[in-house]
Amino acid sequence: MWVLLAAAGLCTELALAQSPKFSYPPARKAELTEELFGVKVSDPYRWMEESGSAELNDWLAAQGRLTSGYLGELPLRAHFQKRITELWNYSKTSIPVVEGGRLFYRRNEGLQHQSAIYMREGFDGRRQLVLDPNAMFPDGATALADFRPSPDGRLIAYALAEGGADWRTIRVRDIANGRELPDEVKWVRFSWLSWTRDNKGFFYSRFPEPPKGQMLHAALGGQAVYYHRLGTPQSEDALIIERPDLSRGLLAAWVPRQGRYLLIRLAEGAGTVNRLYYVDMGDPERPDVKAPVKPLVEDDGAEYTALGHFGSTLYVKTDENAPNHKIISIDLNNPRRETWKTVIPEAKDAMRIASLFTGQIVVEYLSDVQSRLAVFDAAGQPQGEIPLPDAGSVTAVGGQRSGRIFFEFSSPLYQPTVFRYNPRDGKVTAFEAASVPIDVSKYETRRLFAVSKDGTRVPFFVTARKDLKLDGTNPTLLHAYGGFSISLLPVYRPQVVAWLELGGIWVSANIRGGGEYGREWHRAARVEKRQNAFDDFIAVAEHLVKEKYTSPAKLAIWGRSNGGLLVSVVSQQRPELYAAVVSGVPVTDMLRFDRFTGGRAWIHEYGSPRNPAQFQNLARYSPLHNVKPGTCYPATLVTTAEFDDRVVPNHAYKFAAAVQAAQPCPRPVLLRYEQKASHGYTPTQRWIAELADVWAFAAEHTGMRRPALAH
Numbered sequence: 001m002w003v004l005l006a007a008a009g010l011c012t013e014l015a016l017a018q019s020p021k022f023s024y025p026p027a028r029k030a031e032l033t034e035e036l037f038g039v040k041v042s043d044p045y046r047w048m049e050e051s052g053s054a055e056l057n058d059w060l061a062a063q064g065r066l067t068s069g070y071l072g073e074l075p076l077r078a079h080f081q082k083r084i085t086e087l088w089n090y091s092k093t094s095i096p097v098v099e100g101g102r103l104f105y106r107r108n109e110g111l112q113h114q115s116a117i118y119m120r121e122g123f124d125g126r127r128q129l130v131l132d133p134n135a136m137f138p139d140g141a142t143a144l145a146d147f148r149p150s151p152d153g154r155l156i157a158y159a160l161a162e163g164g165a166d167w168r169t170i171r172v173r174d175i176a177n178g179r180e181l182p183d184e185v186k187w188v189r190f191s192w193l194s195w196t197r198d199n200k201g202f203f204y205s206r207f208p209e210p211p212k213g214q215m216l217h218a219a220l221g222g223q224a225v226y227y228h229r230l231g232t233p234q235s236e237d238a239l240i241i242e243r244p245d246l247s248r249g250l251l252a253a254w255v256p257r258q259g260r261y262l263l264i265r266l267a268e269g270a271g272t273v274n275r276l277y278y279v280d281m282g283d284p285e286r287p288d289v290k291a292p293v294k295p296l297v298e299d300d301g302a303e304y305t306a307l308g309h310f311g312s313t314l315y316v317k318t319d320e321n322a323p324n325h326k327i328i329s330i331d332l333n334n335p336r337r338e339t340w341k342t343v344i345p346e347a348k349d350a351m352r353i354a355s356l357f358t359g360q361i362v363v364e365y366l367s368d369v370q371s372r373l374a375v376f377d378a379a380g381q382p383q384g385e386i387p388l389p390d391a392g393s394v395t396a397v398g399g400q401r402s403g404r405i406f407f408e409f410s411s412p413l414y415q416p417t418v419f420r421y422n423p424r425d426g427k428v429t430a431f432e433a434a435s436v437p438i439d440v441s442k443y444e445t446r447r448l449f450a451v452s453k454d455g456t457r458v459p460f461f462v463t464a465r466k467d468l469k470l471d472g473t474n475p476t477l478l479h480a481y482g483g484f485s486i487s488l489l490p491v492y493r494p495q496v497v498a499w500l501e502l503g504g505i506w507v508s509a510n511i512r513g514g515g516e517y518g519r520e521w522h523r524a525a526r527v528e529k530r531q532n533a534f535d536d537f538i539a540v541a542e543h544l545v546k547e548k549y550t551s552p553a554k555l556a557i558w559g560r561s562n563g564g565l566l567v568s569v570v571s572q573q574r575p576e577l578y579a580a581v582v583s584g585v586p587v588t589d590m591l592r593f594d595r596f597t598g599g600r601a602w603i604h605e606y607g608s609p610r611n612p613a614q615f616q617n618l619a620r621y622s623p624l625h626n627v628k629p630g631t632c633y634p635a636t637l638v639t640t641a642e643f644d645d646r647v648v649p650n651h652a653y654k655f656a657a658a659v660q661a662a663q664p665c666p667r668p669v670l671l672r673y674e675q676k677a678s679h680g681y682t683p684t685q686r687w688i689a690e691l692a693d694v695w696a697f698a699a700e701h702t703g704m705r706r707p708a709l710a711h
Helices: 054-072 075-088 494-501 517-523 531-546 564-575 596-608 612-621 650-664 684-703
Strands: 033-036 039-042 098-100 102-108 116-121 128-131 142-149 155-162 167-172 180-188 201-206 224-229 236-241 251-255 261-268 274-280 293-297 304-310 313-318 326-331 340-344 350-357 360-368 369-375 382-388 392-399 405-412 414-421 428-430 444-453 458-467 476-480 505-509 554-558 578-585 635-641 671-672
Touching: 054 155, 054 650, 054 671, 075 494, 075 684, 098 142, 102 142, 102 350, 128 155, 180 201, 180 293, 224 251, 224 531, 236 251, 236 261, 274 304, 304 360, 304 517, 313 350, 313 428, 313 444, 313 505, 326 350, 340 360, 350 392, 360 392, 360 405, 369 405, 444 531, 458 531, 476 684, 494 505, 494 684, 505 531, 531 554, 531 564, 531 612, 554 564, 554 684, 564 578, 564 671, 578 684, 635 650, 650 671, 671 684
Parallel strands: 476 505, 476 554, 554 578, 578 635, 635 671
Antiparallel strands: 033 039, 098 102, 102 116, 116 128, 142 155, 155 167, 167 180, 201 224, 224 236, 251 261, 261 274, 274 293, 304 313, 313 326, 326 340, 350 360, 360 369, 369 382, 392 405, 405 414, 414 428, 444 458, 458 505
């Protein structure tokens, strides 16, 4: 029987040397061991799962003093704070949502805490401020998480999230006079927000109210779709669909522009397979929201993403018998499976985005992780491609009901810009284009490939100076994600320029687990095949070293969320390969992840720690349970946030405590805790401060220095 030594190898009194500079705050080790499927598992820091305890608060405060003191003294910290602030200071605009002839979109003037919502009357109308969260919440502590204008463009429903948490509260505002309606809809999470075409209410998804004091930690279950009619209390909202028989089911509903049908997606957790339902509400001006829910797909064999409909013909993007996806049509008057038709067949490139416009279908394909936009008519006949400004990434497509096709384009050296394409004349023009304060002429991005352990070809992108010398001395920051079929596109990040200016290299790797090459690329690193993602990442790092882009002493790695899990694992499997690791909001306890908030939704991706075979696989790589005392780990910075209710902070707490106790080298192991922030939201100025900390930490441990004439 083998024993998992969690959190710095409990059950040993080995005294490990520490530099006096890193005298870590003591973390109590409880004598707690469980036997799971014949394996003894120690969990000495489980007390850190009790958020708000005095003991934990004191430990976090001491960790904060240590971390802020260390980071504040780093020689490049002030430089990165100043330079990233400058680089971030440009206007940012989202793709507009068009309703009632009005264009609604987000815009940030540069350094505002959050983007505000603006409106235009038509394409050439004057920009008007509709909702400014910066005025509502000057400290940025509450996030404007979502919004949706009513079909007539007169009302706006918007969602607020305290600290940017996943829990949201929906309110409604009259745009003409700025008056708040009395409506308040609570306990909304993982939800779409969609109005009926009569402007009298909207559909949303919610969970039961969690136990008092457990809002940020309690395991989720029992999500359902409701309809809220304006002017009525939430307690009277109509229940549309619930599935208590599917405990991990996530439900989302939306109404396409014609307004007759309600389309409902049910996914068993955060996986890519789902079921599909619809409701025929009849007359859009008098919709029957209580009409029966009818199934289109009642099994979990593939992905079915409804795009919208022309008349009674529904268009769906699916990977059923098409790993790279195809588009099919379903006649809702006769939706039997044998009547389904293929409209756009599977291609050699992965279909990532598909959007339905008036008489047209726009599809984004990924060709070795670079985007191309193809246009088809409603019958699936090719109508050409939309020209893109450069090789790079289309990050979003939208603008339905506008007569234009809007898309956002970006690349590592091209700032995110929203463009509008006019199908009538083929012209592409920028929508509120921004001028980014950089000169990119000195830099270039190269698409390269590494070969993984099993021979798989793994793409990655290197951005650096054009005159880069391949001598192994370049400070390099390697970033990846590799999970949940999420494609890590090569896009512009303002902070990267600050790294490049000091001679650094930025690398983004497209490892298995993502969706860059369709369904099979994702499935090749799910559950029992998870190690493939780690092997791919290691292969990219080894390629960078072999080709002398960098060396282990000059290589730092960074990932967030599932990417935080990734870098935590590879820093344990190959600690000698990296100088520094930054693990952001990471999943690290793979034996208990399913017990908190939405963790059960990840079982489809990771496997279940309550399944004997899957438990064994999870235990093999779980970062918390593979910390080995006496191993010299890279310099490590673990970051988390107070309101992170997606990956609860105790993952970061326990892992940081474990590595601190195990580290025999004078390389620091630090925990950075951000208050009034969440998994994906931090007000701009504090996010810049966090990035400056991360960059300064990586720079310090890769030997980056500021040349005398550097910016």
